[in-house]
Amino acid sequence: MGNAMWKCRECDAELDFEEIDPEVDSHGLHFICPECGHRNKLVNIGKPDGPIELVQPDS
Numbered sequence: 001m002g003n004a005m006w007k008c009r010e011c012d013a014e015l016d017f018e019e020i021d022p023e024v025d026s027h028g029l030h031f032i033c034p035e036c037g038h039r040n041k042l043v044n045i046g047k048p049d050g051p052i053e054l055v056q057p058d059s
């Protein structure tokens, strides 16, 4: 269950899904770390006709 939280790439804060608010802009999906303000990339791995399924890419 190592994917139960998201982690800020900048400050290593571990964030519950409820804590963060995914946003989309011209550069794509991301969330802003509430601890340090770093922009963390997200990708949607859900099917086009299915529910959105957000994951944090490894790199």
Ligand SMILES: [Zn+2]
Residues within 6 Å of the ligand: 008, 009, 010, 011, 012, 013, 033, 034, 035, 036, 037, 038
């Ligand atoms: Zn952070």
